[in-house]
Amino acid sequence: MSEHENTVPLFSMSDVSVTFGGIQALSDVALDVGSRQVLGLIGPNGAGKTTLFNVACGFVRPDSGSLYLRGKRVERLRPHQLADHRISRTLQGLGLFDRMTVLENVMVGADRHAQTGFLSALAGVGHRDDARLVSRSRALLEELGIEAYADRLPTSLPYPIRKRVALARALVAEPELLLLDEPASGLSQEEMADLGTLIRGLTDRMSVMLVEHHMDLVMSVCDDVCVLDFGRVIARGAPDDVRRDPAVLAAYLGDEVEHRATEVGRCSRYAI
Ligand SMILES: Nc1ncnc2c1ncn2[C@@H]1O[C@H](COP(=O)(O)OP(=O)(O)OP(=O)(O)O)[C@@H](O)[C@H]1O
Numbered sequence: 001m002s003e004h005e006n007t008v009p010l011f012s013m014s015d016v017s018v019t020f021g022g023i024q025a026l027s028d029v030a031l032d033v034g035s036r037q038v039l040g041l042i043g044p045n046g047a048g049k050t051t052l053f054n055v056a057c058g059f060v061r062p063d064s065g066s067l068y069l070r071g072k073r074v075e076r077l078r079p080h081q082l083a084d085h086r087i088s089r090t091l092q093g094l095g096l097f098d099r100m101t102v103l104e105n106v107m108v109g110a111d112r113h114a115q116t117g118f119l120s121a122l123a124g125v126g127h128r129d130d131a132r133l134v135s136r137s138r139a140l141l142e143e144l145g146i147e148a149y150a151d152r153l154p155t156s157l158p159y160p161i162r163k164r165v166a167l168a169r170a171l172v173a174e175p176e177l178l179l180l181d182e183p184a185s186g187l188s189q190e191e192m193a194d195l196g197t198l199i200r201g202l203t204d205r206m207s208v209m210l211v212e213h214h215m216d217l218v219m220s221v222c223d224d225v226c227v228l229d230f231g232r233v234i235a236r237g238a239p240d241d242v243r244r245d246p247a248v249l250a251a252y253l254g255d256e257v258e259h260r261a262t263e264v265g266r267c268s269r270y271a272i
Contacts, residue, residue, distance in 0.1 A: 016065030040222035088170040089179035109169030
């Protein structure tokens, strides 16, 4: 790794603000994702995590602020340029194509439009004959322990397997920055522990930004954690420091109290 790679963050935001109508979704947000680091992005419901992800992959254009990749300012990040910038993301809704096999779904991830969910991603199946892409896709399925499902349709598979297919599809583009949106939702404790090992393993070749409500996972895999509340960064640092930060505890306590009043069953989701 060069000295430049060591010191310049792979991805940064500075002073990013986003409003939707009268709602301030992000206010002057700054963050860095270091090379080969896992940055966790947490915060109560409505804190701005999804909006921040959408800014990071060009789905939402900020009202103000700047994005930097490898130290260079990106003037206008557009979703179809993600692959060129070597950024991949997984979607909460998975977005798999029902009529394609698992292998084909993964191969489509190499197409530059696939990550935007455009139907034109279907054109990516033109890569089907590319032997190198086939072997790269198969190798990823193997790495994720799902090679046995290569010829199956996603709809016939359990949710945790489909989540891995979606992850393989994000990885086939060989990103340097992987954005993972709630990868642990719907997983058992054991599957979540496996996911944690897998995410740590990815840092030998990429950086990861992780939005996740499951604090056990966040605290165990992240090098750094950034906490949002009402669109502002209220804390940033090592997991152990962040979890003891009074501002963070207050934000989550407020959220928990609100949820207790409305939806008792979900409170444990916020325990940190
Ligand atoms: N397209 C939109 N139009 C209007 N308001 C929006 C839009 N997207 C987000 N918001 C608002 O912006 C704020 C931040 O929302 P965001 O979805 O980014 O939060 P979040 O931290 O991802 O929440 P959650 O954990 O519930 O997914 C919220 O007040 C939300 O209602």
